[in-house]
Amino acid sequence: MEVIKQLIPLLVTLSLALLIISAAMASSRGQFAYVLCRPLLLLKAIVAVNIIPLVAALIVVSIAPGLSLPSKTGILLMAISPVPPLVPGKALKSGARPEYVYGLQLAMGVVSLIAVPALGTLVAHHYDAQAVFPLSVIGRNLVIGLIIPMIIGIALGRWIAPDFSRRIAPMVGTIGMLLVVIAFLPILVQAWPQLMALVGDGTVIAMAVVAIVAMLGGHLLGGEMKSDSYALAFASATRHPGIAMALIGANHANAALLAAVLLFLLIALIVTIPYQILIKRGSRAGSTDIP
Numbered sequence: 001m002e003v004i005k006q007l008i009p010l011l012v013t014l015s016l017a018l019l020i021i022s023a024a025m026a027s028s029r030g031q032f033a034y035v036l037c038r039p040l041l042l043l044k045a046i047v048a049v050n051i052i053p054l055v056a057a058l059i060v061v062s063i064a065p066g067l068s069l070p071s072k073t074g075i076l077l078m079a080i081s082p083v084p085p086l087v088p089g090k091a092l093k094s095g096a097r098p099e100y101v102y103g104l105q106l107a108m109g110v111v112s113l114i115a116v117p118a119l120g121t122l123v124a125h126h127y128d129a130q131a132v133f134p135l136s137v138i139g140r141n142l143v144i145g146l147i148i149p150m151i152i153g154i155a156l157g158r159w160i161a162p163d164f165s166r167r168i169a170p171m172v173g174t175i176g177m178l179l180v181v182i183a184f185l186p187i188l189v190q191a192w193p194q195l196m197a198l199v200g201d202g203t204v205i206a207m208a209v210v211a212i213v214a215m216l217g218g219h220l221l222g223g224e225m226k227s228d229s230y231a232l233a234f235a236s237a238t239r240h241p242g243i244a245m246a247l248i249g250a251n252h253a254n255a256a257l258l259a260a261v262l263l264f265l266l267i268a269l270i271v272t273i274p275y276q277i278l279i280k281r282g283s284r285a286g287s288t289d290i291p
Contacts, residue, residue, distance in 0.1 A: 011183040016242055017149040018176030019085035020105075024153020025169040027102050032150065034103030041100075042107055044221040048236045049108050050115045052217035053079040054123070056210045064206045070194075071203040073253075074244075074260020075210060078268075080119045081243035083108040083235050085145070086180075089173055090238075090272070091231035094279045100228040104235055109146040113138055116243060137250045141243055184241075187262065194259035203260070204267060211237045211268040215275060230279055237272055241265050 024032070035041050057079035061072040083105060091101045113135070120133035157165040188195075198204075218236030222229025244261045 008183060008186055011179060012187075012242065012245075013144060015176050015179030015183050016085045016145055018172055018179065019089065020146055020149035021153040021156075022169050022173035022176055023085075023088045023102060023105070024150045025157035025165040025172065027098065027154065027157065029158070031099040031102040032106045032154075034099040035107040036103065036110070041103075042111075045104055045107060045232060045235075046111055046115070048214075048218040048221040048232050049082045050080075050111065050119065053082075053210060053214040053236060053239070054119055056213040056217075058123070058126075060206045060210050064202050066201045067203060067206060068198065068201060068256075070254075070256035070260045071198050071201070071206065073257055074264055075207060076123055077244045077247060077257070078239040078241075078261055078264040079210065079214075080116055080123065081240045081247070082112050082115070084238055084240040084242070085176075087231070087235045087238055089177070090234050090276070094230040094234075094276060095227045095283060096231035097225065097228060100225075101231045104231055106146070106150065108235065109142055112243070113142055116247075120247070131251050133247060134250055137246050138243065141246050145242055184262075187258075191255060191259040191262055194256045195263050197256070198260055198263055203263065207264045207267040208271055211264075211271040215272060219275075233275060234272060238268050239264065 035045060054076075057075045061067060061075055067075075085105075088101050088105055092098060116138050117133040117135050120131065123129075124131040124133075153165075157169070215233045215237035218233035219229045222232045241261055245258065248257055248261065
């Protein structure tokens with residue numbers, strides 16, 4: 001059992017890395033730098049991904065009655081933990097441009113190196129809470145979870161085996177998604193009692209409101225084309241459990257907070273389903289925009 005507990009974090013890291021490797025293998029030259037090289041797009045993305053979710057979270061936890069401390073902390077923690085590797089696949093399937101999707105992933109990853117510790121410290125100061133947001137933890141997560149997999153994927157897709165890499169990129173992404181489920185299932189099972197304890201006090205509604213506001217903000221602040229709004233909407237609503245879990249570990253928090261983070265992830269994924277349905281209906285009607 002102890003060996004399994006030690007393997008789960010490695011499996012989480014590997015599964016999320018495979019999603020980035022898959023995206024990088026299918027990418028073309030200049031796509032990952034697309035948003036970083038366009039200041040207006042970068043500014044809109046920062047507002048949508050880093051600012052709007054946090055403002056929504058601060059308002060919700062302040063006015064929602066009956067929320068427990070783990071629920072409030074989990075909402076705020078996920079609000080400052082941006083852009084999981086799940087976003088590129090969902091955004092591309094919805095019609096967003098690859099250069100914007102991949103560029104958004106790298107840009108928000110780089111910005112998170114500064115934004116997560118800064119915003120986390122501000123929130124902790126606002127609530128007079130004793131919490132740390134080590135730059136080393138965020139940096140390690142960025143390097144292991146984004147930079148290294150991106151370099152591996154780009155090297156395979158452009159120099160080592162371009163044709164082969166592009167053919168197997170979808171399969172690598174599928175394997176990554178399967179491993180994500182396998183990795184998070186034991187964590188979810190272990191945290192289930194604490195997770196269920198959070199249901200019924202308004203936590204689910206509060207989390208859904210934050211995710212919906214973030215998603216709408218991302219859609220309205222989307223890129224140069226309407227289809228890019230899909231990518232920014234997903235990136236804004238769907239937060240990064242890996243960053244949140246790393247910060248939980250750095251602060252030696254209890255299992256209830258981990259349960260709150262997992263619940264937020266589940267709620268955000270559910271909230272985006274109607275949005276995806278609207279996108280598909282719009283596509284079938286011959287339009288790339290949501291009516």
